[in-house]
Amino acid sequence: MTLRRFGRRNPTIVIGALLLLLVTAAAIAAPLIAGDPLLITPVDRLLPPSEKYWLGTDHLGRDVYARAVFGARISLLVGVAVAAVSVVVGLGIGLAAGYWRQVDAVVMRFMDGMMAIPAILLAIALVSLNRASVFIVVVAISLPEIPRVVRLVRSVVLTVREMPYIEAAVSGGSRGRKIVIRHILPSTVAPLIVQATYIAASAILIEAGLSFLGAGVPPEIPTWGNMIASSRLFVARAPWTIFAPGTLLALVVLAVNLVGDGLRDLLDVRLARRM
Amino acid sequence: MIGTIVRRLLSMLPVMGVVAVCVFLLLHLAPGDPAAIIAGENVSPENIARIRAQLGLDQPVWRQFLVWVGSLLTGDLGQSMFWGDSVTSLIGQRAEPTISLAFTTVMVAVFLAIGLGVLAAACAGTLVDRLVMGFAVMGFSVPVFVVGYLLIFVFAINLKWLPVQGYTPISEGVAPWLRNLVLPSIALGMAYVALIARITRTTMLDVLAEDYMRTAKAKGVAMRPMLFRHALKNAAVPIATVVGNGVALLIGGVVITETVFNIPGVGRLVVDAIARRDYPIIQGVIMVFSGVYVLVNLLVDLSYTFLDPRIRD
Amino acid sequence: MRAGAEPILSVEDLHTHFFTQDGVTRAVDGVSFTVAAGETLGIVGESGCGKSVTALSIMRLLPPGLGRSVGGSVRFGGRDLLTLDEAEMRRIRGDRIAMVFQEPMTSLNPVLTVGEQIAEAVMIHQGKSRHDAWARAEEMLTLVRIPDAARRVGDYPHQFSGGMRQRVMIAMALSCHPQLLIADEPTTALDVTIQAQILKLMLELKGRIGAAILMITHDLGVVAETCQRVIVMYAGRKVEEASVLDLFDRPLHPYTRGLMASIPRRRPGAPRTRRLQEIPGMVPSLREPLSGCPFAPRCPLATARCTAEAPPLEQHGAGHVVACWEAGRIGVS
Numbered sequence: 001m002t003l004r005r006f007g008r009r010n011p012t013i014v015i016g017a018l019l020l021l022l023v024t025a026a027a028i029a030a031p032l033i034a035g036d037p038l039l040i041t042p043v044d045r046l047l048p049p050s051e052k053y054w055l056g057t058d059h060l061g062r063d064v065y066a067r068a069v070f071g072a073r074i075s076l077l078v079g080v081a082v083a084a085v086s087v088v089v090g091l092g093i094g095l096a097a098g099y100w101r102q103v104d105a106v107v108m109r110f111m112d113g114m115m116a117i118p119a120i121l122l123a124i125a126l127v128s129l130n131r132a133s134v135f136i137v138v139v140a141i142s143l144p145e146i147p148r149v150v151r152l153v154r155s156v157v158l159t160v161r162e163m164p165y166i167e168a169a170v171s172g173g174s175r176g177r178k179i180v181i182r183h184i185l186p187s188t189v190a191p192l193i194v195q196a197t198y199i200a201a202s203a204i205l206i207e208a209g210l211s212f213l214g215a216g217v218p219p220e221i222p223t224w225g226n227m228i229a230s231s232r233l234f235v236a237r238a239p240w241t242i243f244a245p246g247t248l249l250a251l252v253v254l255a256v257n258l259v260g261d262g263l264r265d266l267l268d269v270r271l272a273r274r275m
Numbered sequence: 276m277i278g279t280i281v282r283r284l285l286s287m288l289p290v291m292g293v294v295a296v297c298v299f300l301l302l303h304l305a306p307g308d309p310a311a312i313i314a315g316e317n318v319s320p321e322n323i324a325r326i327r328a329q330l331g332l333d334q335p336v337w338r339q340f341l342v343w344v345g346s347l348l349t350g351d352l353g354q355s356m357f358w359g360d361s362v363t364s365l366i367g368q369r370a371e372p373t374i375s376l377a378f379t380t381v382m383v384a385v386f387l388a389i390g391l392g393v394l395a396a397a398c399a400g401t402l403v404d405r406l407v408m409g410f411a412v413m414g415f416s417v418p419v420f421v422v423g424y425l426l427i428f429v430f431a432i433n434l435k436w437l438p439v440q441g442y443t444p445i446s447e448g449v450a451p452w453l454r455n456l457v458l459p460s461i462a463l464g465m466a467y468v469a470l471i472a473r474i475t476r477t478t479m480l481d482v483l484a485e486d487y488m489r490t491a492k493a494k495g496v497a498m499r500p501m502l503f504r505h506a507l508k509n510a511a512v513p514i515a516t517v518v519g520n521g522v523a524l525l526i527g528g529v530v531i532t533e534t535v536f537n538i539p540g541v542g543r544l545v546v547d548a549i550a551r552r553d554y555p556i557i558q559g560v561i562m563v564f565s566g567v568y569v570l571v572n573l574l575v576d577l578s579y580t581f582l583d584p585r586i587r588d
Numbered sequence: 589m590r591a592g593a594e595p596i597l598s599v600e601d602l603h604t605h606f607f608t609q610d611g612v613t614r615a616v617d618g619v620s621f622t623v624a625a626g627e628t629l630g631i632v633g634e635s636g637c638g639k640s641v642t643a644l645s646i647m648r649l650l651p652p653g654l655g656r657s658v659g660g661s662v663r664f665g666g667r668d669l670l671t672l673d674e675a676e677m678r679r680i681r682g683d684r685i686a687m688v689f690q691e692p693m694t695s696l697n698p699v700l701t702v703g704e705q706i707a708e709a710v711m712i713h714q715g716k717s718r719h720d721a722w723a724r725a726e727e728m729l730t731l732v733r734i735p736d737a738a739r740r741v742g743d744y745p746h747q748f749s750g751g752m753r754q755r756v757m758i759a760m761a762l763s764c765h766p767q768l769l770i771a772d773e774p775t776t777a778l779d780v781t782i783q784a785q786i787l788k789l790m791l792e793l794k795g796r797i798g799a800a801i802l803m804i805t806h807d808l809g810v811v812a813e814t815c816q817r818v819i820v821m822y823a824g825r826k827v828e829e830a831s832v833l834d835l836f837d838r839p840l841h842p843y844t845r846g847l848m849a850s851i852p853r854r855r856p857g858a859p860r861t862r863r864l865q866e867i868p869g870m871v872p873s874l875r876e877p878l879s880g881c882p883f884a885p886r887c888p889l890a891t892a893r894c895t896a897e898a899p900p901l902e903q904h905g906a907g908h909v910v911a912c913w914e915a916g917r918i919g920v921s
Binding site: 112114117127129208235246247 | 289290291292293294296297298301302309312313412413415416417418419420421424425427428432470523526527530531534545546548549550552554557558560561564565568569
């Protein structure tokens with residue numbers, strides 16, 4: 001299939017991926033394309049967008065554009081890290097729970113309990129007990145996502161293990177671990193790819209939410225959530241301080257979601273779920 | 276029936292037990308001395324010792340756990356370190372705004388979302404369908420606080436139609452109560468509407484392709500009863516499941532929405548506790564919200580028997 | 589029975605196409621027939637021959653956006669059903685023309701009681717109150733011999749067996765006393781013993797209500813037991829039409845003869861065959877336009893003319909038409 005034909009058939013994936021590529025490039029090249037995000041220029045407080053400050057300045061006279069570009073780094077990092085951590089851990093637990101019946105009941109009860117804890121509150125608790133850092137934020141957001149991955153993987157395993165070719169492998173003398181790795185693992189790839197994109201999208205939203213609530217990445221680091229939180233009182237006087245990072249945040253999450261929905265249709269997986 | 280309900284209520288206990296263990300472990304597996312972290316910087320060792328005693332951290336772990344579970348069972352969620360009051364009563368005082376917000380949001384969102392989902396399914400492939408689904412993707416993508424500030428900026432600051440922030444108790448009249456809830460409910464409900472609208476559309480499309488829908492059409496049933504009487508009833512179980520699971524989304528959203536709109540509810544209580552490192556409040560609110568989530572999903576489970584006669588037998 | 593009787597349904601040169609990504613399928617390709625009041629007409633053929641699509645075209649129940657009747661007319665009650673708007677068509681469906689489907693297990697709505705489903709048609713078409721319609725539902729269940737109807741009327745479909753569900757379907761279809769009942773393979777999904785009961789029930793009720801039946805089936809046995817006249821369809825076309833007796837006595841189309849040879853039980857008048865025969869070859873693709881006789885590739889008697897030129901329907905005796913160049917030769921042998 002040529003690239004153009006792929007684009008015509010899957011416009012959402014292509015649009016989303018291009019948008020993400022653009023933001024990723026900007027995040028990587030941030031020091032080259034943007035000024036100092038931490039520089040405070042008190043005389044230039046709350047200036048509207050202009051040639052000098054493309055997206056205006058905030059209440060401390062900081063360049064909103066520079067902060068927004070640097071903020072993309074945290075959002076993307078958290079999105080990718082949370083997706084990776086929760087998929088890897090969830091995959092391990094899910095394979096074990098699906099294949100070895102002895103551990104299944106205990107693990108799944110535990111997962112039910114973990115799913116009941118609201119993600120944002122769990123993160124708030126973790127962050128309030130530790131010194132705030134990106135690492136803690138990633139752990140805090142990953143924990144509640146793990147049970148969803150476990151459930152997904154487990155349901156794939158339970159479907160696949162009834163298939164004739166697994167029975168054939170068993171009667172052919174293959175050992176449990178080999179069956180899981182050689183025969184079952186591959187079936188989990190497609191749903192996990194889609195699920196990972198959904199997790200990334202929700203992780204970016206939750207990170208921003210945590211920063212906004214003052215329970216996320218330390219406030220001195222420019223993130224989109226921190227930017228909005230520190231500009232809260234200025235929504236009437238300087239709406240750009242809120243809506244510039246807000247729009248970027250929404251666009252990035254939208255892009256990830258479009259890629260996820262596109263992949264879901266393309267790979268034809270119905271198991272992957274947002275909730 | 277009553278036997279089933281009792282049995283299901285009892286099945287909540289292990290799940291809540293896991294929640295309790297998780298919350299307990301959180302405090303104890305934290306690297307370093309939680310008492311020191313909670314105390315913050317530049318505090319005297321006496322203060323840290325006082326906090327440690329207050330949290331019971333000076334006791335052996337097994338004993339701490341038993342005390343924690345024992346007090347949970349009696350409805351005691353501990354004492355706030357900042358206010359000194361019991362967490363249970365603090366949550367009780369803040370419950371009304373949160374319940375009001377959740378109630379108005381769920382009521383409007385569920386009906387709106389199901390309507391949109393049915394519409395999209397009935398018009399599958401058309402512009403209407405694409406618009407509804409486009410709105411749904413937006414609903415997942417735009418964060419609650421961005422929607423919130425956008426609503427405040429447009430409808431409260433510029434158009435001056437509705438109050439910017441705050442909450443009016445229902446005892447002061449339904450109209451002022453509602454006026455304060457309109458914008459927060461919209462902000463909070465967006466993602467929930469998106470979630471339910473999507474599952475409604477997907478399930479309805481499956482149902483509309485069933486043989487019995489053709490039978491209904493062959494009987495001369497009109498479009499609207501076809502959709503709502505024949506199809507939606509069959510789609511009810513998956514929709515109800517997502518209505519229940521989506522409560523997790525609402526709980527996270529309530530915390531943020533109450534902060535954006537300055538509503539003095541349970542969410543605000545927990546956010547204020549972050550800066551004060553008032554861990555017992557955070558613990559208590561987690562237990563309460565998790566309990567709500569589990570209870571709602573239990574009710575959803577029980578509703579299956581009413582929604583689908585095949586599950587009844 | 590047929591002669592002189594005014595037809596209640598007359599299908600004239602019906603063309604129904606399916607539009608898919610891979611092209612246009614001519615599922616029904618110029619079919620004409622009539623059904624007289626009170627008559628039972630069979631349409632028989634292999635799966636994919638267009639018999640079910642013909643039924644769905646009459647009812648205008650083709651999957652929207654996929655199938656459409658593109659030519660011909662379906663005259664019923666003095667009007668062409670193909671030109672009615674959706675609201676007018678709705679008034680006919682379930683009232684004047686009713687339908688029974690093949691799959692009793694999936695054709696009833698699982699979340700509505702059978703009483704609700706029967707009463708619904710009565711309420712829509714006869715404007716009866718909920719109470720009266722419910723009474724009618726109960727009466728209909730008694731009529732289709734469901735034991736303990738007064739209690740069963742409040743049961744859900746999953747509480748009934750397959751045969752019982754098909755009885756419910758029949759009760760539903762006949763609840764408004766239609767003039768025409770279209771039965772699309774009504775017994776195919778059922779056990780053999782139950783098949784006979786259902787067919788008997790349909791014939792009996794048809795007499796009581798005075799409805800005509802259009803019986804769609806792949807089973808010549810069903811035709812022999814229930815129909816007066818029969819149409820044989822192949823590749824979207826009518827290839828033979830005759831009275832049932834005449835058809836079994838003197839099948840003229842090679843395809844009809846092939847079908848008869850593949851019936852397991854011997855029927856009166858069917859050609860004697862020791863072994864069960866199947867017709868070799870496959871139904872042609874309906875996507876490409878057909879030149880010549882569609883059956884020619886599978887026909888043991890095919891000549892050069894058959895592959896070049898499509899045979900027209902020609903009269904061979906009273907009420908017996910057939911589309912075969914070799915029909916004269918077959919009739920003699």
